[in-house]
Amino acid sequence: MKRFLVFFTCLLFVVLTTGCNKSADTAKKEAFFAADNEVITAENVNTELDTFVLGDTTGEHRDRTSFTVAEHSSAKYIEERLKSFGYENAAIQSVEEEAISVNGTAIIYTTYNVVARYNEGKEREVLIGASYDNMFSGLTELGVPATKSEGIADNATGASALLCLAKAFCDENPTLDYTVTFVFYGASKIDNIGSRKFADSYASVKNILLCVNFSVLTGEKLYIFADDVKTNHEKLFLANANRFATKFSTLPATTPVLPPTSVTVDLGYSHYGLVGDHAAFFVKDVPCINIFGGDYESFNYYTPIYDTYESYRSESSNNGTAAADAANLLYSTLTATDFSAVATTFTNKKSYSFFTGDAVIYIVQIGIIILSAIALIIVVKRLEKKYPRVPRRMPKVKIAVFGMDYENKGDSDIYVDLKPVDPFENDEATDPFENSSQTDSNNEESKRDDVDNNSKNQ
Amino acid sequence: MNFIKEKKIHKAIVIVITFLALGYSSFYSVRSMFAAYAAEGVFNSNDVVSFLLSAISAGAIYELITMLLFKANARKIGQLRARDMQYALRFFVIPVGILSGALKTLYFFFPYLFNYGEVFIEFLLLFISFGFYIAFCCKNYCVKEEYATIATVLGSAVLLLYGVLAVLSLLSGVLL
Numbered sequence: 311m312k313r314f315l316v317f318f319t320c321l322l323f324v325v326l327t328t329g330c331n332k333s334a335d336t337a338k339k340e341a342f343f344a345a346d347n348e349v350i351t352a353e354n355v356n357t358e359l360d361t362f363v364l365g366d367t368t369g370e371h372r373d374r375t376s377f378t379v380a381e382h383s384s385a386k387y388i389e390e391r392l393k394s395f396g397y398e399n400a401a402i403q404s405v406e407e408e409a410i411s412v413n414g415t416a417i418i419y420t421t422y423n424v425v426a427r428y429n430e431g432k433e434r435e436v437l438i439g440a441s442y443d444n445m446f447s448g449l450t451e452l453g454v455p456a457t458k459s460e461g462i463a464d465n466a467t468g469a470s471a472l473l474c475l476a477k478a479f480c481d482e483n484p485t486l487d488y489t490v491t492f493v494f495y496g497a498s499k500i501d502n503i504g505s506r507k508f509a510d511s512y513a514s515v516k517n518i519l520l521c522v523n524f525s526v527l528t529g530e531k532l533y534i535f536a537d538d539v540k541t542n543h544e545k546l547f548l549a550n551a552n553r554f555a556t557k558f559s560t561l562p563a564t565t566p567v568l569p570p571t572s573v574t575v576d577l578g579y580s581h582y583g584l585v586g587d588h589a590a591f592f593v594k595d596v597p598c599i600n601i602f603g604g605d606y607e608s609f610n611y612y613t614p615i616y617d618t619y620e621s622y623r624s625e626s627s628n629n630g631t632a633a634a635d636a637a638n639l640l641y642s643t644l645t646a647t648d649f650s651a652v653a654t655t656f657t658n659k660k661s662y663s664f665f666t667g668d669a670v671i672y673i674v675q676i677g678i679i680i681l682s683a684i685a686l687i688i689v690v691k692r693l694e695k696k697y698p699r700v701p702r703r704m705p706k707v708k709i710a711v712f713g714m715d716y717e718n719k720g721d722s723d724i725y726v727d728l729k730p731v732d733p734f735e736n737d738e739a740t741d742p743f744e745n746s747s748q749t750d751s752n753n754e755e756s757k758r759d760d761v762d763n764n765s766k767n768q
Numbered sequence: 769m770n771f772i773k774e775k776k777i778h779k780a781i782v783i784v785i786t787f788l789a790l791g792y793s794s795f796y797s798v799r800s801m802f803a804a805y806a807a808e809g810v811f812n813s814n815d816v817v818s819f820l821l822s823a824i825s826a827g828a829i830y831e832l833i834t835m836l837l838f839k840a841n842a843r844k845i846g847q848l849r850a851r852d853m854q855y856a857l858r859f860f861v862i863p864v865g866i867l868s869g870a871l872k873t874l875y876f877f878f879p880y881l882f883n884y885g886e887v888f889i890e891f892l893l894l895f896i897s898f899g900f901y902i903a904f905c906c907k908n909y910c911v912k913e914e915y916a917t918i919a920t921v922l923g924s925a926v927l928l929l930y931g932v933l934a935v936l937s938l939l940s941g942v943l944l
Binding site for chain 1: 796799800801802803804806807808809812813814875876877878879880881882883884887888891892895912913914915916917919920923924927930931934935937938
C-alpha cells in the first residue's frame with residue numbers, strides 16, 4: 311500500500327509539473343504577445359479599401375499604373391490619409407529611373423514612395439511596406455501591355471491593411487524603443503523599382519530590426535516567408551498566428567524554385583516567398599517577413615491575380631478578414647513586451663552564402679574539366695605504354711622480276727613471281743617442228759588403236 | 769553486361785527510357801522556367817507539362833549531340849562500332865539521369881542549392897559514369913592496342929563538349 315501511494319504521488323507530481331510547464335509555456339506565449347491585439351477589424355480594412363479604390367474627394371484610384379499621373383494621384387491620397395491619422399512627417403519621395411523604350415531611346419520615369427514614421431528618431435527601426443501600384447493602363451513606351459486589372463488583391467489589400475495598421479499605431483500609441491516606418495512602394499510592377507531605390511537610400515541597414523511586406527492579403531490562407539533556413543522571426547510570427555481565423559503557414563516545400571529576379575540576381579535564384587518589395591532588403595541580409603496570399607498549392611503553377619473591385623468583392627473569402635488578421639498579427643507581435651530583446655536574435659541563422667554567387671560555380675566547373683583532361687592524358691599515356699599500338703601497314707603488291715631468290719620473303723608484301731622459263735635450261739636442242747610432227751603421228755596411232763579396240767569389242 | 773553488347777533490349781525502348789531519365793534530371797530547371805512564365809502571366813502550366821517537355825527537349829538534345837559526335841568519330845573507331853557504342857552509351861546515361869533527378873529533390877528542402885545543383889550534380893555523375901563507359905567500350909568493342917585511341921576519342925569528346933558549355937555559361941550568366 312505504501313509503495314502504491316509513493317508511486318501514485320510521484321506519477322501525479324510528474325503529470326502536474328508537465329501540465330504546468332505546458333500551460334506555463336502557453337501563458338508565456340500569451341504574455342509575450344499583447345493581450346488586446348485585435349485593434350484592426352475586417353470592417354476597418356474594407357472601409358479603407360473602398361475609399362482608396364472607389365474614391366473620395368480626390369477621385370477614384372482604380373488606375374494606379376506605375377510611372378503615371380494616376381500613380382502620383384494615389385500616392386497623394388495615401389499621404390493625405392496618413393496625415394489625417396496624425397503622421398505629420400508623412401511625405402512622398404520621388405524616385406527616378408532611366409529605362410530604354412521600345413524605340414531604343416532612354417526615358418526618365420518617376421515613381422513615388424510614400425513614407426511615414428511612428429516614434430521617429432529612435433536608433434533602431436522596423437520597416438513595414440506594401441506596394442500600391444498596378445498595370446491597369448500599361449506602358450506602351452516600355453512595351454508593357456495594359457492588364458485592365460485594378461489590382462485589388464494585388465495589392466490594394468496590402469496598402470489598405472498598412473493604412474489601418476498605421477492608424478492603429480497612432481490611435482493606440484504603444485510605447486516602443488524603435489521607430490516604425492510605414493512605406494507604400496511605387497513601381498513594384500516594374501522590377502520593384504520603388505523598394506529597390508528605397509533600400510538603396512539607406513547608408514547602413516544594420517539598425518533595421520525587421521522588414522515586413524504585405525502582399526495579396528486575401529483568401530482563407532496566408533503564407534509567411536522569412537528565409538530558406540529556420541529563423542527566430544519566422545518561428546515568432548507563426549507562433550503568434552495560431553490565434554487568428556485566417557490560416558497562416560509556410561510555403562509548401564514543393565513550390566518551384568524560380569530564376570533570379572533583377573533584385574535577387576546575386577542570390578542566383580528566387581521563389582514565391584522572395585517575390586516582393588522586401589527582397590531588396592533581404593539581399594542586404596536584413597531580417598524579413600513576407601506575409602502574402604495566393605494559390606500555391608493547386609495543380610497549376612501560380613498565376614497573377616487580375617481583378618476588378620467588383621470581381622474581388624463577389625468572392626466571399628475576400629471579406630477583409632485576411633488583411634485584418636495580417637495587420638493584427640503584426641501589431642501584436644511588434645508591440646509585444648520583449649519584442650525588442652527578441653529582435654536582436656533575428657540575425658541568428660545558418661549562413662548559406664557559400665551556395666550563392668555565380669562566378670565561382672563555373673570557375674570550379676572549368677577547373678574540374680581541366681583536371682579531368684589531365685587525368686585522361688595520364689591514363690592514355692599509360693595505356694599506350696602498356697598496350698603499344700602495332701602499326702599495321704597495308705601489304706604492297708610487288709613483282710619479282712628476277713624471281714623470288716632476289717626478294718625479301720620475310721615481309722608481308724604480296725609478290726608476283728615473274729621468273730621466266732630459261733630457254734636454254736634443257737641440254738638437248740629441240741627441233742620445234744620435230745616435236746609437232748612426232749606429236750601428230752602419235753595422235754594418229756592412238757586413234758587407230760581406239761578404232762581397233764572398238765571393233766574388237768563389237 | 770552482355771545484354772548491352774548483344775543488344776538484347778530493343779533500341780526504341782532504350783531511347784524512351786533515356787528520354788524519361790534525362791527528363792527527370794532536367795525537370796527542375798524546366799519547372800523553374802515554366803513557373804516563372806506562369807507568374808508573369810505569359811503561359812500557365814503545371815508539373816506534368818514541365819516533365820513531358822523536359823523529357824522531350826533533353827532527350828532530343830542528347831540524341832542529336834551523340835549522333836553528331838559518333839558520326840564525326842566514325843572514321844577513327846569504325847562505323848559499325850560507333851553504332852554499337854552509341855547504343856551502349858544510353859545504358860550509362862540512364863542511371864545518371866535517374867540519380868541526378870533523385871538528388872535534385874534536395875531543392876525542395878534547400879532551395880539555395882539550386883545553383884550549385886544544376887551545375888554540379890549531373891556534371892559529376894556523368895563524368896563518373898562516362899569513365900565506366902570508356903572502360904566498358906574498351907573491354908567489349910576493342911582490342912588492347914586500341915584502348916588508348918578509344919579513350920582519347922571518347923574522353924576528349926565529352927570534355928570538349930562540357931568545356932564549351934561551361935565557358936558559355938560563365939560568359940552569358942556572369943560576365944555579360
